[in-house]
Amino acid sequence: MSIKLPQKLMLLGSGELGKEVAIAAQRLGNYVIAVDRYANAPAMQVADAYEVISMLSADDLEAVVRKHQPNIIIPEIEAIRTEKLIEFEQRGITVIPTAAATNYTMNRDRIRELAHQKLGIRTAKYGYATTLEELIAISDEIGFSNVVKPVMSSSGKGQSVVQDRSEVEKAWNYAIANSRGDSQKVIVEEFINFEIEITLLTIKQWNAPTIFCFPIGHRQERGDYQESWQPAEISEEKILRAQEIAIKVTDALGGAGIFGVEFFITKDEVIFSELSPRPHDTGMVTLISQNLNEFELHLRAILDLPIPYIEQLGASASAVILASEKSDSIAFGGVADALSEKDVDIKLFGKPNAHPYRRMGVALAKGATVQEAREKATKAANKITII
Numbered sequence: 001m002s003i004k005l006p007q008k009l010m011l012l013g014s015g016e017l018g019k020e021v022a023i024a025a026q027r028l029g030n031y032v033i034a035v036d037r038y039a040n041a042p043a044m045q046v047a048d049a050y051e052v053i054s055m056l057s058a059d060d061l062e063a064v065v066r067k068h069q070p071n072i073i074i075p076e077i078e079a080i081r082t083e084k085l086i087e088f089e090q091r092g093i094t095v096i097p098t099a100a101a102t103n104y105t106m107n108r109d110r111i112r113e114l115a116h117q118k119l120g121i122r123t124a125k126y127g128y129a130t131t132l133e134e135l136i137a138i139s140d141e142i143g144f145s146n147v148v149k150p151v152m153s154s155s156g157k158g159q160s161v162v163q164d165r166s167e168v169e170k171a172w173n174y175a176i177a178n179s180r181g182d183s184q185k186v187i188v189e190e191f192i193n194f195e196i197e198i199t200l201l202t203i204k205q206w207n208a209p210t211i212f213c214f215p216i217g218h219r220q221e222r223g224d225y226q227e228s229w230q231p232a233e234i235s236e237e238k239i240l241r242a243q244e245i246a247i248k249v250t251d252a253l254g255g256a257g258i259f260g261v262e263f264f265i266t267k268d269e270v271i272f273s274e275l276s277p278r279p280h281d282t283g284m285v286t287l288i289s290q291n292l293n294e295f296e297l298h299l300r301a302i303l304d305l306p307i308p309y310i311e312q313l314g315a316s317a318s319a320v321i322l323a324s325e326k327s328d329s330i331a332f333g334g335v336a337d338a339l340s341e342k343d344v345d346i347k348l349f350g351k352p353n354a355h356p357y358r359r360m361g362v363a364l365a366k367g368a369t370v371q372e373a374r375e376k377a378t379k380a381a382n383k384i385t386i387i
């Protein structure tokens with residue numbers, strides 16, 4: 001297959017990750033339509049056109065696709081009416097990586113069934129509940145500590161670690177209140193006491209073998225990423241094991257594009273957690289750590305362009321810049337101070353409003369060691385104030 005440039009690309013989801021995808025797309029001369037649930041979303045600010053719709057509404061999706069006639073649809077979040085994407089694909093529009101893949105990963109239960117039941121991949125012990133009573137029963141079965149998450153959510157929204165039975169009700173209420181979309185279902189997972197968790201960026205190509213970036217280590221709080229670094233310090237044997245699993249899952253999903261495949265690494269095991277069929281938030285470190293960042297790799301894979309070599313540029317890290325209050329007018333302080341240090345960069349996403357813990361930007365750094373890079377990135381992120 002040879003894909004002519006430029007293409008008309010529609011991004012479904014226009015956050016910070018979509019913004020970088022849009023920039024990478026524009027740099028290859030493509031036309032980008034950015035779509036999200038609110039106006040002035042980050043990717044809309046750099047796109048040729050934008051639309052504000054409910055991406056969970058099939059009618060809304062139909063209207064924007066009819067209006068703009070994209071050749072390629074690039075989903076950027078999970079919460080999309082993915083049945084509609086299957087229809088678009090049948091009508092000849094390319095959906096990245098495939099409409100089926102977005103359908104599998106829209107909810108945690110579908111991808112879990114595929115990985116565990118169908119492909120036999122090791123995951124944490126898990127179960128589901130649709131009522132508080134069911135959650136109590138399944139929690140007892142799985143044991144404590146465990147992790148409760150809405151089946152449809154991301155960035156840790158609605159997620160809690162449950163230490164014992166007395167905390168189950170609180171976890172249920174929190175999950176249901178923070179579930180995206182119309183689902184009332186939660187997943188309960190055995191708590192894995194991992195040594196490190198990693199994202200393995202996996203690039204699946206139309207006409208070339210699957211390739212990988214060096215593993216990215218990360219640290220999460222409240223189920224949301226705080227800092228990431230590359231390369232992650234894990235053994236060659238475990239990297240190969242993770243690659244093997246990543247190939248198995250991404251081959252089952254098909255298509256082309258980058259995937260962020262998440263693993264828990266324990267002393268003896270590589271445990272599959274979940275995956276994003278698109279760039280991963282922890283992969284923002286590649287904005288400084290590689291010759292081609294994860295967004296450029298996504299675009300190359302989508303457009304069937306060659307990726308001759310991924311160069312890792314040495315110890316690098318990212319640290320998030322989070323809002324602490326609700327606000328509709330955003331201004332940043334401390335940027336000059338943060339940028340005064342060598343090998344430090346700051347990306348501010350341009351989100352139009354803030355609320356506690358909303359990710360507003362990211363600090364990036366290189367260092368002589370991963371430890372130094374992490375310290376530099378965190379220090380730079382801490383210098384940024386949101387006024």
Ligand SMILES: Nc1ncnc2c1ncn2[C@@H]1O[C@H](COP(=O)(O)OP(=O)(O)OP(=O)(O)O)[C@@H](O)[C@H]1O
Binds near residue numbers: 193197281
């Ligand atoms: N079973 C588990 N055992 C231990 N820690 C867990 C478990 N499940 C989740 N976590 C922690 O919570 C984080 C977020 O969980 P998960 O990746 O499932 O949620 P998410 O909301 O999909 O995140 P994102 O969309 O940002 O990738 C994990 O990266 C990990 O740190």
Ligand SMILES: NCC(=O)N[C@@H]1O[C@H](COP(=O)([O-])[O-])[C@@H](O)[C@H]1O
Binds near residue numbers: 015
């Ligand atoms: N873990 C998934 C992830 O990081 N997704 C990124 O966050 C945006 C939503 O941010 P918001 O909640 O601040 O609007 C999404 O659009 C995507 O760029």
Ligand SMILES: [Mg+2]
Binds near residue numbers: 262274
């Ligand atoms: Mg995750």
